[in-house]
Amino acid sequence: MQAISAIDVPSAPVAHTGRSWARAAQDIRQGIGHRELWGHLGWQDIKQRYRRSVIGPLWITLSMAITAAGLGLLYSQLFEASIGTFLPYLTVGFIVWNFILGCLTEGSDTFIANEGLIKHLPAPLTVYALRTVWRQTLMLMHNLLVYVVVLAIFFNDLSTPGYEITEHGTPQPGLSWAALLAIPAFCLIALNGAWVTLLFGIISTRYRDIPQVVGALTQLLFFMTPIVWSTDILTKRFGEGAADWKILVAELNPLYHFIQILRAPLIGNTQSWHHWVVVGGITVIGWSLAFLAMRNYRARVSYWV
Known part of the structure; x- marks a missing residue:
């Protein structure tokens, strides 16, 4: 609590009583406004x-680097894929x-x-939801250092038009200015992370x-x-008939679309509009459910915990 004393907090407790759309909206609006608080936390x-760790938060980067390198080398051999294109694919996916x-996991808690x-804190x-999303964002920023290193090593492979992730796979356009789409893609993913944390956090209490x-x-x-x-x-x-499997295993998996909207621009993959449509639809539905949960159960959270 000492670390929080230097951060501005509301002078009076925020009203958590009653079921009201206005109070739910006020909670979200005020929560976003307390950027210094959740950013500091x-x-x-x-x-x-x-x-007391020697290299501190760099352990986040080091752990990601070891995982990506180990699994990238292993699975590139199992799938007979070029390490120059498969390792960046796997790294960004991770x-x-x-x-x-x-x-998902920390948001539930x-x-x-x-x-x-x-x-005890009138906020x-x-x-608390934004605190979790911001913490995950900081970890992602540390992990992006691994992507920068991988990109520097395999830039020629990823920037070659028509490169394939796996042998005889779908030709990819290669890196271009379309990589800037990664910025709105991450913002959209983070927006979904906020409603997931709010909704699952309330239910879990x-x-x-x-x-x-x-x-x-x-x-x-x-x-x-x-x-x-x-x-x-x-x-x-499995041959061309595997298109049915793709629909069942990949296309019907919402997480695939979330990963693809950010991974595709970062490694020069084909941009598909339907990934953005799916993620956009989930965003609207998810925030609607989160807003409903905030309206009905926000006042009970302090008693449930």
């Missing part, structure tokens, strides 16, 4: 996690996946983990089994999402 989470995974602050509930359910499902979703494998592999292994 998120950064303190990173510092606290690696306190970076985006870690952000999504953090929002957001209000439970902030029990003490919720009961909007949205502050009432039903404590939810974090365990989310943790178990994310393990399954990891293997079903094209991160360490690409959709080209389905066609190579």
Whole structure:
């Protein structure tokens, strides 16, 4: 609490009572307005996690580098893929996946983990959700250092028009100025991370089994999402009829679309508008559910935790 004393907080408790759309909107609006508070808390989470460590938060980067290098070398051999195109594909996939995974798993525990602050700090509930998303954003920024190194090493491979992720796979256009689409893509993913944290966080305060359910499902979703494998592999292994498998395994997996809108521009893959449509639709539906949860159960969170 000492670290928070230097940050401006509301002088009076924020009203958490009553069911009202206006109060739910006010909570979200005020939460966004307290940027210094949730920004400070998120950064303190990173510092606290690696306190007394020799290299500190750089362990985030080092862990990602080791994972990407090890699995990239392994799976590129298993799938007979060129390391120069497959390793960047896998690296960016892991970076985006870690952000999504953090929002899902840590988001479910957001209000439970902030029990003490919720009961004693007069701040909007949205502050704690944004704290989690900001913490995941800081970790993603550390992991992007791995992407920069991989990009520098394999830039020629990724910038060659018509390159393939796997042998005899779909030709890709290569890196171009379309890489700037990664900026709105990440903003859209972070926006979804906020509603996921709010919605799952509220539900988890009432039903404590939810974090365990989310943790178990994310393990399954990891293997079903094209991160360490690409959709080209389905066609190579099972023939043209694998298009049906692609629809079932990849296209119906919402996480695939989230990963692809950010991964595609960063490694020069084909940009497909339908990924953006799916993510946009999920954003609208997700925020509608989160807003409904805030309206109906926001006042009960402080009692449930």
